[in-house]
Amino acid sequence: MLTICGSLSFFEEIRELKKKLTTLGISSEIPDNYDEGNDKVDGEVMIESILYNRFINSHLEKISNTNGILIANYKKNGIDGYVGPNTLVEAAFAYALNKKIFILNNLGKQGSRDVLLGMLPTLLKGDINAIKNHRT
Numbered sequence: 001m002l003t004i005c006g007s008l009s010f011f012e013e014i015r016e017l018k019k020k021l022t023t024l025g026i027s028s029e030i031p032d033n034y035d036e037g038n039d040k041v042d043g044e045v046m047i048e049s050i051l052y053n054r055f056i057n058s059h060l061e062k063i064s065n066t067n068g069i070l071i072a073n074y075k076k077n078g079i080d081g082y083v084g085p086n087t088l089v090e091a092a093f094a095y096a097l098n099k100k101i102f103i104l105n106n107l108g109k110q111g112s113r114d115v116l117l118g119m120l121p122t123l124l125k126g127d128i129n130a131i132k133n134h135r136t
Helices: 008-023 048-064 085-096 113-118 128-133
Strands: 002-005 068-071 100-103
Touching: 002 008, 002 048, 002 085, 008 128, 048 085, 068 085, 085 100, 085 113
Parallel strands: 002 068, 068 100
Antiparallel strands: none
């Protein structure tokens, strides 16, 4: 079982990845949809940091309970294979727990690139079928 990680701007792509993994016989967890079910306080959206904290804790728990992560990295902000700060934190957490790390697409030029490569991930080069060659 894998936890899919990636920028929330890739949420629809992450849902599609989950479906594709299922067809390969691989179970997966995805991030909670940050926009769905926001709690209300006096008719206002709950303080952003409290809501975000819930999201972070929920996703880290998913990572703890699976065999590894699949980083869904697509083009964002003009960067191919974008991996943002939250996904980098999730990758470091998985690495610290000795979980398998898969990266879907090639990493573009970005600050997190060398750190991610230092975690010795499996680079899928866009081919999720390659996951079947690794024990998950």
